[in-house]
Amino acid sequence: MDFSRLPQAAHSPGYRAARSAREAPPGLAADRAPAAPPPAPAAATLRAGDTVDVWVEAGCEAPCHDKLTEILQTPDVKVHLYGRGFKDALALVAWLERWPAPGLDAAARAAAARRIEPRRFDPVIFGGIDLSQPPVALLRRNGAAIARF
Numbered sequence: 001m002d003f004s005r006l007p008q009a010a011h012s013p014g015y016r017a018a019r020s021a022r023e024a025p026p027g028l029a030a031d032r033a034p035a036a037p038p039p040a041p042a043a044a045t046l047r048a049g050d051t052v053d054v055w056v057e058a059g060c061e062a063p064c065h066d067k068l069t070e071i072l073q074t075p076d077v078k079v080h081l082y083g084r085g086f087k088d089a090l091a092l093v094a095w096l097e098r099w100p101a102p103g104l105d106a107a108a109r110a111a112a113a114r115r116i117e118p119r120r121f122d123p124v125i126f127g128g129i130d131l132s133q134p135p136v137a138l139l140r141r142n143g144a145a146i147a148r149f
Contacts, residue, residue: 044139044147048076053125053138053145058085058095060134065099067135072112084121084131092118 046052052071056064071079083092096118101109129136129148139147 044141046071046074046077046139048074049141050074051078051080051140053080053082053140055082055084055121055126055131055134055136056095057134058083058087058091061098064135067137068099068116069102071137072115077115079116081116081118082121082125083118089118089120 054064054067054071068079068081071077081092081096083095086092086095096113096116101112104112126136126138129138137149138145139149
Protein backbone atom coordinates (compact mmCIF):
# COMPACT_ATOMS: atom_id res chain seq x y z
CA MET A 1 0.00 0.00 0.00
CA ASP A 2 1.29 3.45 -0.95
CA PHE A 3 0.60 5.61 2.11
CA SER A 4 1.82 8.72 0.29
CA ARG A 5 -1.44 8.75 -1.66
CA LEU A 6 -3.55 9.27 1.46
CA PRO A 7 -4.93 12.81 1.89
CA GLN A 8 -3.17 13.19 5.25
CA ALA A 9 0.22 12.64 3.61
CA ALA A 10 -0.12 15.75 1.46
CA HIS A 11 0.12 17.93 4.58
CA SER A 12 3.26 16.33 5.97
CA PRO A 13 6.60 18.21 5.79
CA GLY A 14 8.66 17.44 2.70
CA TYR A 15 5.83 15.58 0.98
CA ARG A 16 5.98 17.41 -2.34
CA ALA A 17 9.79 17.20 -2.61
CA ALA A 18 9.80 13.47 -1.82
CA ARG A 19 6.95 12.78 -4.25
CA SER A 20 8.57 14.70 -7.12
CA ALA A 21 11.91 12.96 -6.47
CA ARG A 22 10.20 9.57 -6.61
CA GLU A 23 8.29 10.40 -9.82
CA ALA A 24 11.13 12.20 -11.66
CA PRO A 25 12.44 10.37 -14.74
CA PRO A 26 15.78 8.59 -14.21
CA GLY A 27 18.76 10.90 -14.65
CA LEU A 28 16.84 14.10 -13.84
CA ALA A 29 17.03 15.82 -10.50
CA ALA A 30 13.68 16.30 -8.84
CA ASP A 31 13.94 20.06 -9.01
CA ARG A 32 14.80 19.91 -12.73
CA ALA A 33 12.03 17.55 -13.77
CA PRO A 34 9.99 19.10 -16.59
CA ALA A 35 6.58 20.31 -15.52
CA ALA A 36 3.71 18.68 -17.35
CA PRO A 37 1.65 21.22 -19.26
CA PRO A 38 -1.92 21.55 -18.07
CA PRO A 39 -4.31 19.58 -20.24
CA ALA A 40 -6.12 21.66 -22.83
CA PRO A 41 -9.88 21.59 -22.33
CA ALA A 42 -11.52 19.43 -24.95
CA ALA A 43 -14.32 20.60 -27.19
CA ALA A 44 -17.72 19.91 -25.71
CA THR A 45 -21.31 20.84 -26.34
CA LEU A 46 -23.58 22.54 -23.86
CA ARG A 47 -26.29 20.55 -22.18
CA ALA A 48 -28.91 21.26 -19.54
CA GLY A 49 -27.44 21.63 -16.07
CA ASP A 50 -24.07 23.01 -17.24
CA THR A 51 -22.57 26.21 -15.89
CA VAL A 52 -20.63 28.60 -18.10
CA ASP A 53 -18.22 31.17 -16.68
CA VAL A 54 -18.20 34.13 -19.08
CA TRP A 55 -15.63 36.92 -18.83
CA VAL A 56 -16.42 40.26 -20.43
CA GLU A 57 -14.85 43.72 -20.43
CA ALA A 58 -16.60 47.05 -20.19
CA GLY A 59 -15.93 47.99 -23.83
CA CYS A 60 -17.03 44.66 -25.33
CA GLU A 61 -20.55 44.98 -26.66
CA ALA A 62 -21.53 43.01 -29.80
CA PRO A 63 -19.12 40.03 -29.53
CA CYS A 64 -19.83 39.58 -25.82
CA HIS A 65 -23.59 39.93 -26.27
CA ASP A 66 -23.47 37.43 -29.16
CA LYS A 67 -21.60 34.89 -26.97
CA LEU A 68 -24.19 35.33 -24.22
CA THR A 69 -27.00 34.76 -26.74
CA GLU A 70 -25.25 31.64 -28.07
CA ILE A 71 -24.89 30.17 -24.58
CA LEU A 72 -28.46 30.89 -23.54
CA GLN A 73 -29.86 29.03 -26.58
CA THR A 74 -29.41 25.84 -24.53
CA PRO A 75 -32.16 25.52 -21.91
CA ASP A 76 -31.26 25.24 -18.22
CA VAL A 77 -27.65 26.40 -18.67
CA LYS A 78 -26.53 28.73 -15.89
CA VAL A 79 -24.20 31.65 -16.69
CA HIS A 80 -21.78 33.21 -14.22
CA LEU A 81 -20.98 36.57 -15.80
CA TYR A 82 -17.64 38.03 -14.70
CA GLY A 83 -16.95 41.62 -15.63
CA ARG A 84 -13.62 43.41 -15.60
CA GLY A 85 -13.02 47.08 -16.19
CA PHE A 86 -16.46 48.14 -14.99
CA LYS A 87 -16.67 51.08 -12.59
CA ASP A 88 -18.83 49.10 -10.15
CA ALA A 89 -21.36 46.27 -9.99
CA LEU A 90 -24.12 48.53 -11.27
CA ALA A 91 -22.10 49.22 -14.43
CA LEU A 92 -21.97 45.45 -15.13
CA VAL A 93 -25.74 45.21 -14.60
CA ALA A 94 -26.25 48.18 -16.95
CA TRP A 95 -24.05 46.41 -19.56
CA LEU A 96 -26.23 43.32 -19.18
CA GLU A 97 -29.40 45.38 -19.59
CA ARG A 98 -28.07 46.60 -22.98
CA TRP A 99 -27.99 42.97 -24.18
CA PRO A 100 -30.39 42.95 -27.15
CA ALA A 101 -31.47 39.29 -26.67
CA PRO A 102 -32.27 38.80 -30.36
CA GLY A 103 -35.25 36.61 -31.12
CA LEU A 104 -36.56 36.66 -27.54
CA ASP A 105 -39.82 38.26 -26.48
CA ALA A 106 -40.08 40.00 -23.10
CA ALA A 107 -41.06 36.83 -21.20
CA ALA A 108 -38.31 34.71 -22.78
CA ARG A 109 -35.75 37.47 -22.17
CA ALA A 110 -36.75 37.65 -18.49
CA ALA A 111 -36.46 33.85 -18.18
CA ALA A 112 -33.00 33.91 -19.79
CA ALA A 113 -31.90 36.78 -17.55
CA ARG A 114 -32.79 34.72 -14.47
CA ARG A 115 -30.15 32.20 -15.54
CA ILE A 116 -27.43 34.88 -15.56
CA GLU A 117 -25.61 35.65 -12.34
CA PRO A 118 -23.36 38.74 -12.50
CA ARG A 119 -20.18 38.33 -10.43
CA ARG A 120 -17.05 40.25 -9.57
CA PHE A 121 -14.02 39.28 -11.69
CA ASP A 122 -12.11 36.41 -10.08
CA PRO A 123 -8.55 35.83 -11.36
CA VAL A 124 -8.55 32.30 -9.90
CA ILE A 125 -11.43 31.18 -12.11
CA PHE A 126 -9.62 32.39 -15.23
CA GLY A 127 -6.07 31.62 -14.07
CA GLY A 128 -3.73 30.62 -16.89
CA ILE A 129 -6.20 31.60 -19.61
CA ASP A 130 -5.46 34.23 -22.24
CA LEU A 131 -7.80 37.13 -21.53
CA SER A 132 -6.54 39.42 -24.26
CA GLN A 133 -9.63 38.98 -26.44
CA PRO A 134 -13.05 39.08 -24.74
CA PRO A 135 -15.33 37.25 -24.39
CA VAL A 136 -13.90 34.14 -22.78
CA ALA A 137 -16.32 31.35 -21.89
CA LEU A 138 -15.46 28.27 -19.82
CA LEU A 139 -17.84 25.35 -19.74
CA ARG A 140 -18.02 23.74 -16.31
CA ARG A 141 -19.59 20.41 -15.68
CA ASN A 142 -19.72 19.11 -12.11
CA GLY A 143 -17.44 21.99 -11.09
CA ALA A 144 -14.57 21.13 -13.46
CA ALA A 145 -13.72 23.24 -16.52
CA ILE A 146 -14.04 20.89 -19.46
CA ALA A 147 -14.01 23.24 -22.45
CA ARG A 148 -13.32 26.77 -23.57
CA PHE A 149 -15.41 28.24 -26.35
